[in-house]
Amino acid sequence: MDITLERVGYTYAAGTPFQKRALEDVNIRIPSGSYTAIIGHTGSGKSTLLQHLNALLKPTEGVVRVGDTEITRQTKGKQLRPVRRKVGIVFQFPEHQLFEETVLKDVMFGPLNFGVPEEQARARALELLGLLGLPEGTAEKSPFDLSGGQMRRVAIAGVLAMDPDVLVLDEPTAGLDPSGRNEIMDLFRRLHDERDMTTILVTHSMEDAARYADHMIVMHGGTDVMQGPPEEVFGDEERLARWRLGVPRTVAFQREFERGAGLPPSPPRLTEEQ
Numbered sequence: 001m002d003i004t005l006e007r008v009g010y011t012y013a014a015g016t017p018f019q020k021r022a023l024e025d026v027n028i029r030i031p032s033g034s035y036t037a038i039i040g041h042t043g044s045g046k047s048t049l050l051q052h053l054n055a056l057l058k059p060t061e062g063v064v065r066v067g068d069t070e071i072t073r074q075t076k077g078k079q080l081r082p083v084r085r086k087v088g089i090v091f092q093f094p095e096h097q098l099f100e101e102t103v104l105k106d107v108m109f110g111p112l113n114f115g116v117p118e119e120q121a122r123a124r125a126l127e128l129l130g131l132l133g134l135p136e137g138t139a140e141k142s143p144f145d146l147s148g149g150q151m152r153r154v155a156i157a158g159v160l161a162m163d164p165d166v167l168v169l170d171e172p173t174a175g176l177d178p179s180g181r182n183e184i185m186d187l188f189r190r191l192h193d194e195r196d197m198t199t200i201l202v203t204h205s206m207e208d209a210a211r212y213a214d215h216m217i218v219m220h221g222g223t224d225v226m227q228g229p230p231e232e233v234f235g236d237e238e239r240l241a242r243w244r245l246g247v248p249r250t251v252a253f254q255r256e257f258e259r260g261a262g263l264p265p266s267p268p269r270l271t272e273e274q
């Protein structure tokens with residue numbers, strides 16, 4: 001299911017004193033089955049863009065196409081339902097949206113709301129809790145009795161329970177420690193490979209883009225400024241520098257290594273900030 005945005009513009013609070021232009025003439029294509037990283041600095045429009053992918057926001061101008069569904073400013077709520085089901089978004093700090101009495105009820109909430117029979121929703125929820133590495137017995141606990149990392153996993157299970165074709169991840173590892181971070185990123189990689197799910201990772205980490213994505217979109221000032229496979233994007237250091245972005249250290253390291261320069265004195269370490 002390809003996703004395309006054509007000449008998309010978006011203005012928050014249009015016609016009020018708080019009016020704010022967030023997207024301007026965005027033209028992008030997210031290929032079906034890809035692992036696409038959307039990168040850019042804070043304020044470049046990434047979050048606004050991703051809310052267009054499941055029609056939480058409708059474009060002020062232009063067209064968003066998600067598979068066969070066309071979304072414009074005029075598209076009505078009922079027509080958006082299939083998109084909301086097919087595109088799952090894991091927002092930043094998704095654990096803040098947990099609300100049910102038990103973990104199981106929370107994970108089942110979405111499917112029940114979309115008419116999945118109760119037994120099927122329960123089986124799917126339990127399977128996902130296992131897949132996400134939550135200990136047995138978690139299902140009957142209150143989500144608020146879990147650790148932060150476990151709450152995050154429950155929230156992710158809730159999105160996966162809808163069996164989305166497209167999974168959108170907005171800085172999904174923010175605030176996690178390095179081992180929790182790697183586990184979650186590896187899980188998304190596995191889901192992408194095994195379930196053939198289009199994965200869209202919104203991140204400010206060039207390292208994560210280099211490590212996981214096969215397609216990249218660079219946002220700057222509310223518009224798309226580069227897109228293509230990582231080799232191509234990282235190959236154009238001059239343009240990247242124009243957007244105050246650099247080649248990730250792991251890529252630079254590998255290039256040096258391939259040029260036969262030998263190992264640098266200390267291999268670079270990955271940090272949250274890159």
Ligand code: ADP
Nearest residue numbers: 012020021022041042043044045046047048049
């Ligand atoms: P990013 O996710 O890359 O940090 P955002 O999409 O959040 O970028 O923001 C793009 C621009 O839109 C910023 O200038 C931001 O201040 C503005 N913006 C974001 N959300 C709102 C909102 N709810 N109301 C008004 N302006 C907003």
